[in-house]
Amino acid sequence: MKRTEAIKYHTEEAEAADRIAATAPGTSGADQLADNARDHRAYADAARVGDYDLADLED
Numbered sequence: 001m002k003r004t005e006a007i008k009y010h011t012e013e014a015e016a017a018d019r020i021a022a023t024a025p026g027t028s029g030a031d032q033l034a035d036n037a038r039d040h041r042a043y044a045d046a047a048r049v050g051d052y053d054l055a056d057l058e059d
Contacts, residue, residue, distance in 0.1 A: 010044035
């Protein structure tokens with residue numbers, strides 16, 4: 001997988017989770033989605049700096 005693809009995937013997943021969470025703020029589902037979004041942002045950041053543990057990335 002290319003580094004840019006991993007970054008794009010995790011960024012898009014984080015944005016989608018945030019959008020869905022915003023439809024029901026304060027609920028446990030929204031909290032779970034916010035956690036999921038944070039995880040995806042962390043994966044995207046890890047891919048950017050070369051510390052991505054989910055797969056070997058190509059430049």
